[in-house]
Amino acid sequence: MENTAELEKKFQERIDHGEVIEPKDWMPERYRKQLIRMMSQHAHSEIVGMLPEGNWITRAPSLRRKVVLLAKVQDEAGHGLYIYSGTETLGVSREEIVGELLSGKAKYSSIFNYPTLTWADMGAIGWLVDGAAIVNQTALAKCSYGPYARAMVRICKEENFHHKQGYEILATLMRGNEAQKNMAQDAVNRWWWPSVMMLGPSDKDSPNTAELMRWRVKLHTNDELRQRFIDRSVPQAENIGIKIPDDKLKLNPETKHYDFGEVNWEEFWNVVKGNGPCNRERMKARRDADERGKWVREAAEAHREKKEKKIAA
Numbered sequence: 256m257e258n259t260a261e262l263e264k265k266f267q268e269r270i271d272h273g274e275v276i277e278p279k280d281w282m283p284e285r286y287r288k289q290l291i292r293m294m295s296q297h298a299h300s301e302i303v304g305m306l307p308e309g310n311w312i313t314r315a316p317s318l319r320r321k322v323v324l325l326a327k328v329q330d331e332a333g334h335g336l337y338i339y340s341g342t343e344t345l346g347v348s349r350e351e352i353v354g355e356l357l358s359g360k361a362k363y364s365s366i367f368n369y370p371t372l373t374w375a376d377m378g379a380i381g382w383l384v385d386g387a388a389i390v391n392q393t394a395l396a397k398c399s400y401g402p403y404a405r406a407m408v409r410i411c412k413e414e415n416f417h418h419k420q421g422y423e424i425l426a427t428l429m430r431g432n433e434a435q436k437n438m439a440q441d442a443v444n445r446w447w448w449p450s451v452m453m454l455g456p457s458d459k460d461s462p463n464t465a466e467l468m469r470w471r472v473k474l475h476t477n478d479e480l481r482q483r484f485i486d487r488s489v490p491q492a493e494n495i496g497i498k499i500p501d502d503k504l505k506l507n508p509e510t511k512h513y514d515f516g517e518v519n520w521e522e523f524w525n526v527v528k529g530n531g532p533c534n535r536e537r538m539k540a541r542r543d544a545d546e547r548g549k550w551v552r553e554a555a556e557a558h559r560e561k562k563e564k565k566i567a568a
């Protein structure tokens with residue numbers, strides 16, 4: 256019988272050799288806990304992330320826009336369910352992980368605590384929020400835990416479509432009249448910095464990064480992904496005549512990356528702690544949905560029990 260230290264050493268060797276860890280493999284308890292934390296919070300983000308856009312389905316400006324937005328929001332539900340299933344392979348139940356969201360113990364992404372004020376916000380969310388999510392998730396598609404990595408492959412394909420639809424909304428508005436151009440610019444002014452923040456705290460304030468990188472759950476630090484997101488987004492903004500609301504943004508000829516202004520980390524932590532513009536509204540929506548769905552879960556459970564009794568008889 257191997258002791259824990261030996262098992263941990265072998266586990267780390269597997270990770271270092273680029274092997275993929277599967278649910279039935281031995282893993283350190285802390286690896287399992289960290290994955291449950293991160294994956295469940297990711298799943299919650301997808302589900303809560305349906306709310307800001309769901310708000311605009313009935314107000315989309317054309318049938319085509321409505322159909323596309325509806326499909327996007329449905330995809331997000333699918334992503335949430337996928338990642339919840341992935342999390343369950345680590346030995347926790349759906350009830351437990353959803354319970355932690357509803358009790359306020361588990362977090363979800365800060366970005367979904369901002370309001371969607373105009374139609375252009377649908378463009379800004381697709382372009383910026385999905386843009387940041389893709390940068391983060393493309394790396395996660397190569398992470399060490401098999402079920403999470405595989406879920407990310409499919410999710411990234413769908414996120415690419417989400418990104419394009421958002422960019423197309425903004426590009427169309429930027430070809431329109433002055434009011435439409437202003438609406439697009441105003442949405443980007445409001446969503447830019449929260450999108451920069453959603454990639455997580457700066458590396459010096461990120462307690463989990465070092466451990467997660469050692470286990471190849473994270474392949475890059477928060478700051479590395481933030482830089483990648485900014486570098487990708489600036490030329491896209493220039494292409495359609497959008498101005499990024501950062502006076503310090505400038506291509507650095509030496510590093511070949513964009514230098515950018517100071518992130519308002521006070522605002523970020525304030526939102527993470529539950530004091531953003533829409534935190535209370537989002538939590539209420541999820542708690543109400545849980546309450547309203549109770550009878551469905553009870554009925555499904557009663558049906559399952561009845562079926563099992565029939566099989567046993």
Ligand code: FAQ
Nearest residue numbers: 297300304362363364365384388453454455461462463464
């Ligand atoms: N919001 O030590 P770190 C999407 C917390 S999906 C709230 O750096 P870590 C799709 C963090 O949990 C978006 N809290 O943590 C979509 C930790 O607290 P804890 C979600 C945050 O794990 C698009 C503490 O701060 N994506 O957008 C945030 O190494 C459009 C210290 O931070 C994922 O979840 C934040 N932004 O790195 C849907 C991807 N950042 O848990 C609809 C998977 C940090 O110890 C529409 N997750 N915190 O109490 C990850 O990649 C990582 O978990 C990070 C954070 C990068 C989010």
